[in-house]
Amino acid sequence: MRPTNAGDEAALGRRIAERRRRLGMSQDALAARLGVSRQFIGALEAGRSLPSIRVAIRLARVLGTTVEALFDDDHPAVRWGDPDSPPRPGVRVRWASVDGDVVVFPLRDRRAGTLADGVVGPSGEPEPVQASRMAWAEKTVAIAGCDPALALLRDWLADSGAPVRVVELPWGSGAAVRALADGRVHVAGVHGRHFAALAQVRGEVEASGAASDSQASCDPLVRVHFARWEVGVAVQPGNPKGIRGLQDLARPDVRWVRRPAETAVAALYDAALSRDAGPVRWTPVAALDHIQAAEMIALGVADAGLTTSFAAHLYGLPFEAVEEHRFEWVLPLRRLSEPAMSALLDTLRTGAFRSQMETLWGYDVTRLGDVMEAEGGSL
Template sequence: MAKTSNRTVSVSCRLKELRTQKKMTQSELAGLVGIKRQAVYDIEAGRYLPNTGVALAMAQVLGCRVEDIFYQAPGQARDVVLVDQEHAWGPRVNIAKVRDRHFAYPLVGTHARMEDMGAADALLEPGQTRAKILLPEERVSSTALLLGCDPAFSVLGHRVRETPGHAGLMVRFASSQMAVTRVASGQAHIAGTHMHTRGGGNDGNKFLVSQKMKDISGILIAFSAFEEGLLVAPGNPKGIIGVADLARSDVSLINREEGAALRSLLDDLLQEKNIPATAIQGYDYLAYSHAQGAQAVRHHVCDAALGLRAVAVTHGLDFIPLSHVRCDLVIPSDLMTHPGVAAALDIIQTRAFREELACLPGYETSDTGRIIAEL
């Protein structure tokens, strides 16, 4: 245990493990670093925490980083607010620290990351009001939570994690309305929204934010623009060319949940063509992510699903374009300097990131990084 600024911090040490990997004795390491062998012994035994200069010297000799040798031991329990409690099967959760509160997001359920079995950040304790944090607090405090449904958010997450330091960006799937609602309620740092232009030319993203974040200052900044439409089987065997074909008796759809931008797009297009929702076979059959919809088409559960061109290409499906939409990030003003948020904003301003984003099927980046509105 080390004591810093009147606060006890639990620090674990891997010096012996790393020294042994280098086939180096305590005396040899001590000589190269310029300290006594007894000091190396005490450090490995957990009785002594060296100063910064000694720690840096040992890292240089061992060919690693200081944080590879010394790290804050996880395991401290914290008060948490469980989000999506109805989906909290088991204790494994992601943790997002927003301002001074810890929010626990279940790793199962319709809005979890369904494509992989992600590692948990914490384990809920009985009663579900506290959780044992499995990560160093510095890592939790420096990781921002981005909610949204643009698949390219995962690219941004990877790029943030590659930056020096502890900044991180956790990405979880959510509909545009759910994402903005949770940022407005202080449960996430960033929301992604891609609501299409409403009747009368009103910008869909601006309209949604004006409704959900009336008393919160912040920015709306462009992230990407992409094609939305219908995912259909390879070769388009049903000959679907638009939403009117969804009313045919031989065509079935898998829809998105209320609050999803694609659901709003479909409803508006049906209304324009005077097609009642009851005429669509599968209108009430829901997919809760782009991937779920694509898989339903791929496995012949339905004939069409709502999604993006990039998703269609990824899953080997054909694509029927319906709209082109801008996806924006919504960020409250007081969270702009959060390490994870700041890193994400820096990255989307770079040419390298815009070039990578533009390589995704159906994407373009002419507005990426531009401030759309100040809230």
């Protein structure tokens, strides 16, 4: 545990100084908390002195870490989790421990004002809001997926005092699978045609080299059933343009809600376009999730769009189902035995949580929490 040479002492000093600065603590404040002099803290951080065991234990506690982490130079790597939203000073973040790395996710869109673990500092590095937030990484399951009920799960866990929390990332199915293959999330939430694409995504990730450090990229996978719901065409109240469905996708007087590439909804649009040679009038910006798609129609930004029955009902929009999709979690088999994931699956199977899910319009949660072998084998 104790450094044995000058290089180790200097590394220990750098780690102490880095953690102190991340907490916004001065040398004087740290010295006061420990009952030592500021000069001693300066000597520690400069690598000219070593703490006693008693001081080391207190130092680790004040800095929100462990003695082993302070003295071990093999500390976890910190990775940025959202390639579409680069770190900027002032961005609030949450984090999760994924395969030994701390992965940091920005809080944006509807989640921007929710509880944060840290904030990106002037140097571009995430800094904890309080020392106690550092411990949340090990208790967190990062789930990428577009089902709005993931927010319900997040709130349920917080309200019930469960020993696990969820960071939900409202990404489309393709982006979620890619993040899983890259080792940035624990779970990919998918629906529609993306089960068949697992092997293809694996090939793309391996070809890019992104999977070289990701254990998840070659693990056997399992599926956890979450819910069934319908995807279909929603239109403005009263359907003033008499839209019949996807057969009107190329009508020049109809503006459709654009969705990002690699989403299940974009795949449905593409399938319909293959039967129609005309251009489509898309909204200038893409809706990031099903609720935003319905919102754009309700606000008159679009005349029609593909979304879920739940989102259409939320805004009182006429809705015509096109397909029934199962929204399921894809994850490596080995993660089922991890404490946080085990606690999460126990929550899914409780009657109380199921009752909450059943209140969501159009949701079939008959098989909520069922674990099955993944189609497509490994990523």
